[in-house]
Amino acid sequence: MAEFGGGEPIRQRWMPARRTIGKPDEMACYLACAPLDASVTGLVRVAGSRWEIEECFQSAANECGLDQYEVRRYVG
Template identity: 70%
Template sequence: MTESDGDQPTRQRWILIRRSISGPDEITYYLACAPLDATVTDMVHIAGSRWKIEECFQSAKNECGLDQYEVRRYVGCYRHIILLFMLVQAFLAVMAV
């Protein structure tokens, strides 16, 4: 399926399905919207890099208390708190080394 800007399509939609090697019953689905020239390899690489981000957030929840924070507004959280927690996490990672 493609998205268009007028008469010409500009983006295409993808669905990626990932099965775990260690647990074949574990299946993950990704919905993506990408430029027309994106390849399957590009999409797999981007989906794979998502796990690094998820691990970073999980570490921030465990080490810095990110899961304890109540968000009042999305803008305030996005601009200030997430950045602060990522800086604290980076500091803790450097101290651990």
């Protein structure tokens, strides 16, 4: 499905899915919006980068103790 910007389509919606070798029955899917000239190879490369970045953020939060940090605010 193409996304329109005025009269001409400028982007295309994709739904990449991935699965791991260890768990071939489980699939992870997400939506992506890419330029019309995007290739499957490019989308796979970007998707792989996304997972690496997410893991880095999670590791950093764990090391700083932010994974257990909670803030509660009681307004009187």
